[in-house]
Amino acid sequence: MSSGQDHRELPMRQRQPVTDPHAAQTSPEQFASDVQYYLTLNPRQLPSRYFYDALGSALFEAICRLPWYRVTRAELRLLEAHGREIFERAGRPTRLVELGSGSGDKLATLVESGRSGAGPLDLHLIDVSPSALVVSSRALSALNDVDVDVRIVTHEASYEAGLLEATREAWGAGPTLVLFLGSNIGNFDRPGAEAFLRGIRARLARGAAFLIGADLVKGERELLLAYDDPLGVTAAFNRNLLARINRELGGDFDIERFAHRAVWNREESRVEMHLVSLAPQRVRVPAAEIDFTIEEHESIWTESSYKYQPDDIVRTLQQTGFECVRQWIDAGDGFALTLVKAV
Ligand code: AVI
Numbered sequence: 001m002s003s004g005q006d007h008r009e010l011p012m013r014q015r016q017p018v019t020d021p022h023a024a025q026t027s028p029e030q031f032a033s034d035v036q037y038y039l040t041l042n043p044r045q046l047p048s049r050y051f052y053d054a055l056g057s058a059l060f061e062a063i064c065r066l067p068w069y070r071v072t073r074a075e076l077r078l079l080e081a082h083g084r085e086i087f088e089r090a091g092r093p094t095r096l097v098e099l100g101s102g103s104g105d106k107l108a109t110l111v112e113s114g115r116s117g118a119g120p121l122d123l124h125l126i127d128v129s130p131s132a133l134v135v136s137s138r139a140l141s142a143l144n145d146v147d148v149d150v151r152i153v154t155h156e157a158s159y160e161a162g163l164l165e166a167t168r169e170a171w172g173a174g175p176t177l178v179l180f181l182g183s184n185i186g187n188f189d190r191p192g193a194e195a196f197l198r199g200i201r202a203r204l205a206r207g208a209a210f211l212i213g214a215d216l217v218k219g220e221r222e223l224l225l226a227y228d229d230p231l232g233v234t235a236a237f238n239r240n241l242l243a244r245i246n247r248e249l250g251g252d253f254d255i256e257r258f259a260h261r262a263v264w265n266r267e268e269s270r271v272e273m274h275l276v277s278l279a280p281q282r283v284r285v286p287a288a289e290i291d292f293t294i295e296e297h298e299s300i301w302t303e304s305s306y307k308y309q310p311d312d313i314v315r316t317l318q319q320t321g322f323e324c325v326r327q328w329i330d331a332g333d334g335f336a337l338t339l340v341k342a343v
Pocket of ligand 1: 063071182184185187226227234235270279303305
């Protein structure tokens with residue numbers, strides 16, 4: 001893959017950090033040290049995993065409801081339409097493990113549309129947010145009312161640590177389907193995505209099924225509207241990162257003097273989000289021990305959201321230890337669900 005190769009050759013300081021957006025590294029000390037490190041790089045950056053404090057998570061939920069951000073709805077439609085086939089082709093799994101389960105909506109949709117009444121189903125929810133785990137396990141418990149016998153286990157952990165715990169569980173062990181939805185893979189750069197998928201493969205038994213959702217390359221106008229919506233919700237989501245630094249690390253970012261900007265980087269196949277300084281301004285973040293001047297028009301690069309071609313997804317999965325079972329595409333909204341098995 002040429003883009004992955006090129007990217008790997010860039011010096012580390014020019015790369016957007018490889019982020020596990022829901023990684024468990026959220027201690028105040030880690031946050032301060034990451035802010036210090038990334039804000040003093042050239043170009044300045046901040047890791048996108050820090051978007052998801054309570055306000056940021058609420059703003060992200062709102063983004064998922066925006067008419068211009070189609071990822072969530074497209075994926076839910078595919079899960080609903082093809083749930084039965086997903087269960088069949090995944091080998092009728094009795095254990096489902098979702099990495100970054102969030103609200104639990106997607107898993108609930110898949111189980112409701114795909115699972116017939118027979119036998120209990122173990123659902124393992126992995127998320128770093130304890131409040132998300134409470135909400136999702138409550139939502140998924142409701143499946144018991146619609147005649148699906150589910151047992152729910154929550155893991156407050158990063159993806160990989162949670163997967164290790166979930167697959168170590170002796171009870172209920174049976175055919176397993178691991179889910180990585182929401183196009184979260186898009187927030188890894190290409191080498192990071194490959195390394196992540198290899199890590200997942202290493203934790204799975206041969207034959208285990210893996211379902212991944214990924215947003216596809218589409219027209220620039222459509223992509224930019226998804227990341228720079230007319231209601232300004234994505235701008236608020238982006239700028240909240242500076243507000244979070246002010247709140248938690250005593251920073252003095254003048255939030256109104258930073259503009260949200262979304263850019264489609266065609267060569268790298270990614271939408272980038274930036275916060276652009278509207279004037280030369282001094283910024284101090286005492287807990288991160290930084291004090292710097294940011295120039296007018298200088299930007300802080302806060303997120304990369306890589307977009308895939310359908311074949312690209314299959315190739316990447318094949319290169320990381322999986323074989324393709326089936327891919328379902330929503331051509332209208334440009335989204336793909338790909339089911340693979342560990343080989
Ligand atoms: C969580 N992640 C897949 C979202 C994305 O599309 O990259 C985060 C997001 N950023 C802006 N809008 C949504």
